[in-house]
Amino acid sequence: MFVAGLIRWQPTLSFLGRYLVYSLPPQSADIILVLAGDFYGPRVFKAAELAKQGYAPVVLISGGPYQRGTEGDYAIAFLATHGYSTHLFESFGHNARSTIEEAIALRGELRRRHVKRVILVTSDFHSRRSAIVFRLFCPGIDFISVPGPEPKFHADRWWMDDHSRALFYSEWTKIFGTVLMAYPKDLIGRLWGS
Numbered sequence: 001m002f003v004a005g006l007i008r009w010q011p012t013l014s015f016l017g018r019y020l021v022y023s024l025p026p027q028s029a030d031i032i033l034v035l036a037g038d039f040y041g042p043r044v045f046k047a048a049e050l051a052k053q054g055y056a057p058v059v060l061i062s063g064g065p066y067q068r069g070t071e072g073d074y075a076i077a078f079l080a081t082h083g084y085s086t087h088l089f090e091s092f093g094h095n096a097r098s099t100i101e102e103a104i105a106l107r108g109e110l111r112r113r114h115v116k117r118v119i120l121v122t123s124d125f126h127s128r129r130s131a132i133v134f135r136l137f138c139p140g141i142d143f144i145s146v147p148g149p150e151p152k153f154h155a156d157r158w159w160m161d162d163h164s165r166a167l168f169y170s171e172w173t174k175i176f177g178t179v180l181m182a183y184p185k186d187l188i189g190r191l192w193g194s
Contacts, residue, residue: 017155039075042148103137
């Protein structure tokens, strides 16, 4: 009985997992922005490849303090060991503890640079929420979500392993929290651009 019920719900569960992954085709931008939290994995490699392909003149790597520098400093050093030219990358340090705080910290820097279009790079499971947050907290900037793959998140079958399940619940909880906390008025129009 339980298995039969799960089979009927599987397409809905898969849709909810896939919805978290918000990926657009890359296009020319003023800057590529890598969100904090992964300075030696899929995010930084994805951004480095996009820069190498000429989608933007610079990759800004966001991150908090780490040892004797910032996450961005370590990411740049890591990418250099993999053959990427360091002139493509810049580090932006901050003390943000959430995606909302990170967007607020970056808002001024993006304005200072007169940025109009950003390729936003994060982990795939975090891409929907980060796009929502940056759209809400950095109005006037076009964000193009081009996430790096997260091999430990299985969007189509997230309920079948502990790691995917934890990421799924965390992201959906934070999406609802962001939406309800940030902009209760005119929310639908702000989120969907209408």
